[in-house]
Amino acid sequence: MSEISIVGVRKQFSxxxxxxxxxxxxxxxxxxxxxxxxxxxxxxxxxxxxxxLEKPTSGVVKIGDQDVTQLSPGDRDVAMxxxxxxxxxxxxxxxxxxxxxxxxxxxxxxITRRTLEAAKMLGLSDYLDRKPxxxxxxxxxxxxxxxxxxxxxLAFLMDEPLSNLDAQxxxxxxAELARLRTQMPTTTVYVTHDQVEAMTxxxxxxxxxxxxxxQNASPEELFERPANVFVATFIGSPSMxxxxxxxxxxxxxxxxxxxxxxxxxxxxxxxxxVIMGIRPGDLLDARQADPALPRIEVTCDVVEYLGTEANxxxxxxxxxxxxxxxxxxxxxxxxxxxxxxxxxxxxxxGIRPGDRVPxxxxxxxxxxxDAQTHLTIRSPGRPxxx
Amino acid sequence: MNRRRQRWRRLWPYGFAGPAIVAxxxxxxxxxxxxxxxxxxxxxxxxxxxxxxxxxxxxxxxxTFRISLFNNLKLLATVPVMTALALLIALMLNDQIRGWRQYxxxxxxxxxxxxxxxxxxxxxxxxxxxxxxxxxxxVGLGFLAQxxxxxxxxxxPSIGAVIIWQQLGFGVxxxxxxxxxxxxETVEAAQIDGASWWKIQRRIVIPQIRGIIxxxxxxxxxxxxxxxFTYVYVLTAGGPADSSSVLEYYIWTNGFAQGxxxxxxxxxxxxxxxxxxxxVIYMRLHTRNVEM
Ligand SMILES: Nc1ncnc2c1ncn2[C@@H]1O[C@H](COP(=O)(O)OP(=O)(O)OP(=O)(O)O)[C@@H](O)[C@H]1O
Ligand SMILES: [Mg+2]
Numbered sequence: 001m002s003e004i005s006i007v008g009v010r011k012q013f014s015x016x017x018x019x020x021x022x023x024x025x026x027x028x029x030x031x032x033x034x035x036x037x038x039x040x041x042x043x044x045x046x047x048x049x050x051x052x053l054e055k056p057t058s059g060v061v062k063i064g065d066q067d068v069t070q071l072s073p074g075d076r077d078v079a080m081x082x083x084x085x086x087x088x089x090x091x092x093x094x095x096x097x098x099x100x101x102x103x104x105x106x107x108x109x110x111i112t113r114r115t116l117e118a119a120k121m122l123g124l125s126d127y128l129d130r131k132p133x134x135x136x137x138x139x140x141x142x143x144x145x146x147x148x149x150x151x152x153x154l155a156f157l158m159d160e161p162l163s164n165l166d167a168q169x170x171x172x173x174x175a176e177l178a179r180l181r182t183q184m185p186t187t188t189v190y191v192t193h194d195q196v197e198a199m200t201x202x203x204x205x206x207x208x209x210x211x212x213x214x215q216n217a218s219p220e221e222l223f224e225r226p227a228n229v230f231v232a233t234f235i236g237s238p239s240m241x242x243x244x245x246x247x248x249x250x251x252x253x254x255x256x257x258x259x260x261x262x263x264x265x266x267x268x269x270x271x272x273x274v275i276m277g278i279r280p281g282d283l284l285d286a287r288q289a290d291p292a293l294p295r296i297e298v299t300c301d302v303v304e305y306l307g308t309e310a311n312x313x314x315x316x317x318x319x320x321x322x323x324x325x326x327x328x329x330x331x332x333x334x335x336x337x338x339x340x341x342x343x344x345x346x347x348x349x350g351i352r353p354g355d356r357v358p359x360x361x362x363x364x365x366x367x368x369x370d371a372q373t374h375l376t377i378r379s380p381g382r383p384x385x386x
Numbered sequence: 387m388n389r390r391r392q393r394w395r396r397l398w399p400y401g402f403a404g405p406a407i408v409a410x411x412x413x414x415x416x417x418x419x420x421x422x423x424x425x426x427x428x429x430x431x432x433x434x435x436x437x438x439x440x441x442x443x444x445x446x447x448x449x450t451f452r453i454s455l456f457n458n459l460k461l462l463a464t465v466p467v468m469t470a471l472a473l474l475i476a477l478m479l480n481d482q483i484r485g486w487r488q489y490x491x492x493x494x495x496x497x498x499x500x501x502x503x504x505x506x507x508x509x510x511x512x513x514x515x516x517x518x519x520x521x522x523x524x525v526g527l528g529f530l531a532q533x534x535x536x537x538x539x540x541x542x543p544s545i546g547a548v549i550i551w552q553q554l555g556f557g558v559x560x561x562x563x564x565x566x567x568x569x570x571e572t573v574e575a576a577q578i579d580g581a582s583w584w585k586i587q588r589r590i591v592i593p594q595i596r597g598i599i600x601x602x603x604x605x606x607x608x609x610x611x612x613x614x615f616t617y618v619y620v621l622t623a624g625g626p627a628d629s630s631s632v633l634e635y636y637i638w639t640n641g642f643a644q645g646x647x648x649x650x651x652x653x654x655x656x657x658x659x660x661x662x663x664x665x666v667i668y669m670r671l672h673t674r675n676v677e678m
Binding site for chain 2: 076078
């Protein structure tokens with residue numbers, strides 16, 4: 001049994017920065033857990049605390065039934081794949097892979113057998129005598145994986161292992177990881193920036209923000225029923241649209257916008273200040289949508305052509321929803337005083353910048369968040385959370 | 387016309403390099419050639435007689451030369467000692483990065499002191515009634531007190547100890563700088579792999595700074611072969627009875643004290659040969675490393 005429990009972990013660095021704040025997380029035996037969150041939110045710190053490379057300021061880390069908080073990294077029986085691979089530059093591929101076993105004094109023939117087996121599994125058999133600098137990025141990445149899997153540890157810890165690869169290689173290594181997983185169902189904690197990696201690989205995905213755990217759930221749950229505005233806007237691409245709104249008499253109003261809500265939905269939010277959210281895919285091209293849905297008409301600012309679909313960017317005379325993940329351009333939204341939104345339409349819609357575009361709002365798919373706490377009031381398919 | 391211009395273009399750069407080449411020729415090559423030439427002559431400037439290899443056979447048959455050469459070789463033994471010590475200190479400082487600059491200043495201090503000052507200080511400390519013997523008897527270890535510089539067996543080892551003391555800081559700084567340049571991740575990866583502190587140093591850290599270690603060893607080997615005159619001169623003046631003489635000191639006594647330029651030059655040529663061998667060995671090691 002090698003589930004990982006993180007109980008009340010805090011981390012304050014000596015320079016005073018609070019990297020983690022009371023994180024509680026449990027990863028069941030054999031689960032693949034993904035840690036996501038914006039840059040600097042504490043993902044690497046949490047992973048290093050699990051590995052033992054960093055001591056938490058307070059809190060407990062358990063692996064299996066054992067409290068490992070005070071154990072040194074070598075005694076925790078975990079394997080880590082570093083973002084820059086951290087291969088031993090003076091050793092060959094084979095020596096890199098063997099090192100962890102040699103240190104643990106396994107019998108020689110066992111070491112050789114496992115090394116060859118791991119190399120074969122990762123397609124490295126032809127490169128065993130090369131030095132790391134004679135390998136391509138993808139091959140180095142696989143050596144780093146090999147070094148981890150050969151150990152057969154209680155858990156794998158991976159810090160953005162694919163982020164140094166180009167887009168195509170990343171896709172194929174992602175598939176490779178998924179394949180390895182079926183062969184070695186070992187408890188894994190995987191840190192990434194990449195939502196697609198998070199959603200495709202994770203059995204469970206934990207979203208961190210400024211050192212605070214926002215939600216830990218399955219990818220579907222996270223997408224369909226985000227706990228708050230931040231998770232809602234962080235998960236999904238393009239980001240969910242959020243605007244500040246009020247609900248009066250079954251109507252939700254956001255600036256110039258006004259939409260009639262079905263009574264069951266309105267009942268939960270009537271009379272409240274809310275943040276209203278809708279995913280770009282739920283703003284439909286009105287010419288093809290169900291005529292019963294409420295419409296809005298907007299002016300297209302930018303069209304992002306993506307091949308099978310296109311993103312239509314537009315702005316509304318409404319306030320941008322607060323508390324969302326806004327990437328880099330946090331200030332610019334506030335300065336214009338207009339909320340910026342995105343609709344995802346079919347590529348055949350033929351919309352051009354400057355066009356007036358009629359959009360249909362899939363009201364069943366509207367999200368509502370409390371304007372103060374930013375917590376979810378209502379998600380589609382689950383009427384009430386708050 | 388065109389061709390002439392082309393030739394001019396090719397020669398043009400040498401015009402710029404010319405002054406430097408001439409300067410190097412005068413400051414480096416000219417003395418070198420002169421030393422080699424003098425080694426085949428006897429007598430002093432103006433009144434020289436060609437003697438073939440007589441200077442060389444003289445020194446090879448001179449017991450003082452042999453003692454001096456042997457002492458230089460004995461001093462070579464300080465190189466592994468100072469390298470190992472410097473490496474060990476650097477590795478320990480490396481794990482204590484915070485505030486390591488203060489430590490570095492302390493270990494580096496001896497290196498920036500003039501060798502003559504170091505020599506004089508130690509000659510007081512190592513005297514029969516000097517600081518070290520006094521300290522030994524004060525702590526009840528008086529039976530260990532020795533005539534450090536006055537005994538033929540101890541004089542050269544004592545000089546070696548002073549050299550180690552002075553060069554150590556240089557090694558620590560060189561190695562610390564190399565260690566700071568290493569990525570922290572390889573050490574962390576080895577920690578997670580379960581390697582002990584010592585094993586990490588031996589198998590992960592030291593191999594990564596091997597090039598610097600080889601460089602330091604070569605440099606120090608050349609130093610103890612050809613740059614220890616000051617220590618010997620100040621600490622023992624080659625004594626007692628030439629027992630702690632070194633090649634440089636031998637050159638000095640013959641060339642300057644006794645005016646035998648030819649003999650001094652012959653020894654200088656031999657020393658140059660030894661240093662060249664060391665440099666060739668180093669270059670071999672180095673190119674092999676680069677190929678790896
Ligand atoms: N050794 C350290 N000393 C002081 N502050 C640190 C240290 N390491 C990290 N931090 C701070 O802790 C916070 C979390 O850092 P961390 O590296 O865990 O972020 P991250 O989520 O991994 O980011 P990224 O996605 O950019 O890798 C950051 O604000 C960072 O500046
Ligand atoms: Mg990170």
